Structures are given as C-alpha cells and as structure tokens.
Amino acid sequence: MTHHARAAVVLGVLALAGGCALQEPYVRDNHWDPRSSATKSLSGPDSVFAMGDTFRVTLQADPPLPPGAFYTWRGNEMYEGPPPPTLVYPAGDGLFRVVSSTATFEVIAVSALFDGVAVSRQVRVGQRVQSYTFSCGVACDALTWQAGTSRSVSVLAADANRVPIRRIEVAMQRGSWLSRDPAVASVAATTANPAGTITISAVASGTTWIVVRLDRAVDSLRVVVP
C-alpha cells in the first residue's frame, strides 16, 4: 500500500469513526408545539370597568417570534347557547373591546392561540359606577317630607362611558347609604334591587343629608322635614 493510499485509508477510517456518533434528541422550541420548552406570556391591564372600553395585551415570547408568525387572538366570543352577560371581543393585534358587561365583575380569559397552544391572561371585566343621579319622580329638592312618611328614591347610575349600569343591584350590594341626622330622616334597611331604589323615612322636623356611595361615586340628597 502506498503512502498516499495508507493516508487515505486512515482518513477514511477517522471520518467514519467521526460520523459514527449517536445523535441526541432534538430541542423542542417551536411556539406552536404544545410540548415545546419555549415560553410565552401576555401582559396588559388586570381589569376593565366600563362597557365599550378597549384594552391591549402584549405578547412576550422566548425565543422571540419570527416576523410574520401566525397566531390568533381570542376573547370569550366563542360560546354556545345564549350570549353571556359579559362579552369581550378581540379587535386584532392584542386589542380587545368590552362589548357587554354588567355591574358583576367577571374574570374573562383573553388568549393568543398558536394552533393548539394558547397563552392566556385573565382580566376582570364589569361596570363600575362612575356617576349617578337621584330620581324622585319630581325634582328631589321640591319634595315635601312629612314626619312619619316614607318615600322611594331611585338611583340612576352609569359607568365611565356613561353607559347605564346593568344589574344595579350588584352595585348596590357594594354600596352604602346613610343619613347625616337620623333624628330628622333615616334610610331604611334597603335590600339591593334591580330598580335601584332606596326608601327614606321622615322622622321629625329638621334638615339633613342622605349620603349614598356606589363604587366610586358619592352623592347626597337634601331632606327637609317641615
């Protein structure tokens, strides 16, 4: 065997031996693979308290997503049966819109879907009372209160987007009301009700204020008992 041939054989053997390696299992790092080791998360607001509000969530991925990656956003728009009282629709690119909500604060999951893989964030969605007015049938200042009589006063509440509060009784459960001078007028122990009414009783002559707090809205009603 010549010197060159021997060298070729040795190189061939070394190449063969070098190639004779067992390969380790591949790394699973594709974001669309349910068993992937890649991580994803959504960041954004924890809660939204007005119907019609929009909010945006942001997707973080490690490794970073390639440009043009295909995934879809999902609120709770997919449902079976009657529509739920709280509805959050995706508006694209991480933007969501509260289409429907009530005074009940519900936890809604918004997601980004990578084929069968979902990354979600939970958001509290509901209507919080931002403002309200008393409704007394006539102008409340014009009401005459006779000692020993009671009157019902309605509360007309709205959220930050001036959308009337739905299921006001839930907001009433969270609320409080009191009389500055119970010797003049008192607020009856009122149960939460869908009409949003409270009952005020005139006790004795005098003037006092009835203070009502619903979520962050506080207002007073002047009662004058002749």
Next chain:
Amino acid sequence: MRSNRWLPLFVSFAALATGAPRPADAQATRPPLRPDSTLAPGPTGAGFAAWRTMIAERGRTGASFLIDADRYQVLVMTPMAIDALAADSLIAKATKGCQRALSLSDAQVEYTRAIDPWAAFDSAAFARPLIAIAVFPKEQRRFDCHAGDLARFAAMSRGALYGRFDAPVPKDQVAMVEFRRDGLLEFAPLQGRAKVTKVSQTELLDDGTEHVRVWVDPEAFAPDVEGAVPRLELHVYNPVDPEPDILPLPERLIRAVWQQMLPWQARRLDVADDAHTVPALHFPAPRDSVLRVAYAAYERGALGTAASEAMTRLMFRPRPPQADIRHAMLQAATAFSMRDRHAEARSLMTDIMEVYPCLTLAPEAPQELRDMAEDARRPARCSSIPLPVVALRSLVPGLGQATGPVRRKLALGVFAGTAASYGLASVFESRSRRFYRDYRAYQGGDSKGSDAPSLYQQAQSAREVGNAFMIAAATVWIAGGVEAVWNEYQHKRRLAEVRAVGNTPPRAAGVSFAPMVRLDRVGVTLQLP
C-alpha cells in the same frame, strides 16, 4: 470430512435418452422373481457375513441414496444400509405416518409389515459384499407422509410407494437394468424383480408394476489409481422402447458408496499380508475409546485391524473429536498406502485434504502418501497473519476478513453491511434534519396538514432510525473486527495442528485416563501399560 457424511443424499437429474442399443434378448433376460442360488462369499467376501452382522449389532449405520430421474427413481443401498432398513417396524412406521392422509385401516397398516419381496434375494446376497441398486417407476403424486426419510427409504427398499397413482404406462415400467462402468457393462452377480406395492387412497394396490434390483461389486465404485471417480451409469429399459434411459450416478454418490465400504476393504488388509509392519508415521493417542483400540493396533503394526476399526468407528455416532477423526483417517490412509492399496489411500487423502488443505505430513511419511496429499491439495492460505495486523486491518470494515478467496464473500458482507448501515444512518439523519428545519421554520397556519408536533415527531423518528442504523453499522464493524481476529487465531491454531502431522513419538507406557462414549455406555477408560 466427506467420509463422515453418512447421510442420505438426494440427487435429481434428468435422464438422458441416447442411442445405446437395446440387447436383443431383453425380454428373455428379464430378472427373475426368485434368486437362482445363494451367492458364495467369493474371493473378496470371506468373513463378510460375520462382519456385517457385527456392524448391524453395533447400531444402525450406512446411508442409502435416492436419485430422482424423469421417469425412474433409483435407490442405492450398501449392505449396511440394507441391514439398517431391514426392520419391519420401519415400513409399518411409514404406513402409519400415511394412514390418515390415505385413509388406511389399521389392518392395512399392519399388513405392510409383512411386505418383503426381497427377503430371499437379500438372504442369497448376504455373505457377499455387494451394492444393491433398485430402480422404480417414478412416483407421480407422492405423499410425503412417511414419518421421516428412514421410514420412507425402508418402505421403498421393500417396494412400497405411497400416494396417488395413474394407470401404469408401459413406457414408464422397468423391464431390465444394466450397470455400466466407464461405458462397459459390469457383471451383476445377482438381479431380480419384484412387484411394487402402491399404498394409495384406502387401498394397497397391486397393478402389476414391478421394480428391479441389481447387485454389483463395490469394486465397481473404486476410483482409479489416480483417484479419479469412475463414470457409472444405469441403463434402464422399459418393456416397449428399444432405447434405454441412461441414468448417470452422481460423483458424490459414487464416492460416498465407496467410502462406506472402506471399513470392509480395510479389514482385508491383514488377510492379504499377515505380517505386522510398524508404520513410520505416528499420531497422538486419540481420546475416543474405540479409536484408542485402533490406535493400539496401528502402533503394533496390525494395519488392517487398525484401519477397519477406525473407519468403522467413524460410521457411528457420536462423532469423535475432530482431531481424532483426522488422525484416524490418516492412519487408515497410511495403512492402505503401506499395503499398496493406493486407490483407497488416495480417496482417504483426498477427503482429508478437502477439509485440511494446509495439512503437511512429517518427513517420515511415505513418498506416495506425500504425493497424494500434494495432488489433493487445493488452493488455500496456509500462512497466518499476526493478530495485531488483523486488528489494524479490521479498522477498514471487511478488510480483516479479506484474507483469502474463501472469505471474500464475508469480507464483502462486512464491508457492505457496515457501509449500507452507515449510508442508511446518514440518509435518515439527513431526512431528520430536513424535518427539523421545517419544524423550526413552522410559524402556524400551515395548510398542508402538517403541524409542529407532527414535524417534530417525524424529525425525531427519523433520527432514532438513523441512530439504530448507526448502531447496526458500529455493531457490524466491531463484530467484523472481532470475528477477523478470532478467525485468524483459529486459523493459526488449525495450521499448527496440521503441520508436519505424523511425527508424534509413540506414547510412552503409563497409566492414562480418557473419557469414553460408546453406543451402550459412557464412562472413563483406564489404560495400563
């Protein structure tokens, strides 16, 4: 070693029609149904009856040979084979085996036990060493239900065939058989014919079909002084055609028949010359107890007894150790050579050299024997390669095996096995990488039906298959290297065993123990000086 292949030999070949003239008085010379007389032992058969009786008592040995031709079947039997097939139980076993397939009754099975049309002939030929050749019409639709070849051959030796049969056609019948050596008609001391019993569906049929046997002298099978196997033919005449079917006997069959008779031939060496002649070649004492007796006879110069005992032992199981067989055959070859029976010696040397092509005899060996060994020597690698070199060569798959033409296929097999496994491993690895690239590139929304998990699965599966092939390649490679080293080691050892054989000094007197296995006992022999 060929002389130890006492196994049935099945040979098929086409009968050749030739223009050999038919004897004018063929019909008139049809073999008889009964023997005319009892054959005397003859000049070469003195003591043969007692010897074959002794062989038969020691156990069943001797193989018969069946040849399938176009129109005929030929069963060739040595006297030992005839004795081995003689038991009534064997034909009963064959029939019993076919009982269900042929819907036979128990009475019919039992009846076949009594079929023995050749009893008178066998008795007449008993005292003379003769080879019996039976020619049958070919079985058309044979049933292989005979509970083994031995039972089938035993049944055939009595003229019983099993299966479905068409109406006999004269052209396919056997009227007469001639036995020719190198074209010349050989005298058959005995010949006869007998009916064929056709064991068919629900019946034992006798439709007039006959088969013919001729008994010929074993010398007809002897090779010439150059060791060449003679050309033996059977000329089979049917009742209507003037031309015979010519059935040449295969060379292997001729050699096997001849070798079966060698123990008897050896027996006659001492009769020819009673003077003991101590041979110049000496071999190690065998471990086998019977061969030890032969060895002792050899060492004291009783060459015929030694050769006969040794070769008779080789006819029976269990087989002695390989070295014992080799030395026993060399002793027999030496014995024949020293008695100027060069044809037999050459035949044995040919068999020995076929297995041990690198065997060399000690300088003390007779020149004739050495010449025979050289003549029979076939090309072989009779040198060894240092084991470290073989190990280094094995780094190239198959190169460790490429030590000679005999192992070329194995070398190519190792090389091809390693290369193919490695190639497949590479193909699958490449395929797996392609899948993995697709997996990494997958960004969802694929409309081809593939998704990330399935792409990963395909990539990983292909990688695992590739790994399996890589393991296979490494296994073949390493196993090839180990085999090459081991084979070379064995080759070296075998070469040492067969180098200058025959120069072992006669064993000094002393007490020795040796394991003993015989047909009827197992134990240890104690040999005293």
